[in-house]
Amino acid sequence: AQSVTQPDIHITVSEGASLELRCNYSYGATPYLFWYVQSPGQGLQLLLKYFSGDTLVQGIKGFEAEFKRSQSSFNLRKPSVHWSDAAEYFCGSTGGGADGLTFGKGTHLIIQP
Amino acid sequence: KAGVTQTPRYLIKTRGQQVTLSCSPISGHRSVSWYQQTPGQGLQFLFEYFSETQRNKGNFPGRFSGRQFSNSRSEMNVSTLELGDSALYLCASSLDTGEGGYTFGSGTRLTVV
Numbered sequence: 001a002q003s004v005t006q007p008d009i010h011i012t013v014s015e016g017a018s019l020e021l022r023c024n025y026s027y028g029a030t031p032y033l034f035w036y037v038q039s040p041g042q043g044l045q046l047l048l049k050y051f052s053g054d055t056l057v058q059g060i061k062g063f064e065a066e067f068k069r070s071q072s073s074f075n076l077r078k079p080s081v082h083w084s085d086a087a088e089y090f091c092g093s094t095g096g097g098a099d100g101l102t103f104g105k106g107t108h109l110i111i112q113p
Numbered sequence: 114k115a116g117v118t119q120t121p122r123y124l125i126k127t128r129g130q131q132v133t134l135s136c137s138p139i140s141g142h143r144s145v146s147w148y149q150q151t152p153g154q155g156l157q158f159l160f161e162y163f164s165e166t167q168r169n170k171g172n173f174p175g176r177f178s179g180r181q182f183s184n185s186r187s188e189m190n191v192s193t194l195e196l197g198d199s200a201l202y203l204c205a206s207s208l209d210t211g212e213g214g215y216t217f218g219s220g221t222r223l224t225v226v
Contacts, residue, residue: 036217042219043119043203043218044203045217046215046216092156099161099169100146100148100158100160101158102158103155104155105155106155
């Protein structure tokens with residue numbers, strides 16, 4: 001069965017600092033990988049996705065993620081965070097088709113002024 | 114183009130009642146999947162529909178059911194509501210294989226009292 005692990009429940013960073021959110025997946029083959037962001041009371045907004053090809057993917061809002069097969073990781077990065085980035089971030093994976101998404105528990109990002 | 118529309122946004126029901134939630138996918142998307150989000154369990158996959166057929170189901174009791182219509186709109190039903198069914202229910206639409214990513218609606222917040 002697939003599983004996704006986000007080791008950090010909470011992360012606090014200062015505005016303007018760099019950010020890295022960790023995600024590890026467990027799947028027999030290379031899954032489709034996603035990062036979503038959720039603001040309180042809202043649905044999930046897709047930040048970026050990886051299916052194949054270039055292992056560094058660019059997303060919206062200045063985010064990027066790097067797929068590392070050897071480490072089964074898909075970490076999300078941003079060079080300089082803004083106060084508006086404060087939210088819950090979810091990493092997800094799927095084998096595609098009817099599998100549905102398997103999500104990590106999420107990382108709550110707090111931005112310090 | 115219009116996003117994924119979920120109705121209603123909020124719902125309060127009494128234990129033992131049943132509830133029906135609706136999801137209209139993005140035009141052209143034929144796959145609709147449903148997720149339950151709770152603070153304790155996080156985001157969990159309920160089921161996925163494609164062309165009016167349920168292709169996959171998560172680990173939920175039979176009280177949770179769904180269907181999809183010929184226009185790809187989907188409904189999910191929960192019968193004999195329990196307090197533990199209180200959650201944010203999210204639906205996501207995608208093309209068949211999910212390569213285009215999964216677009217989520219804003220969710221329906223169900224409270225069971």
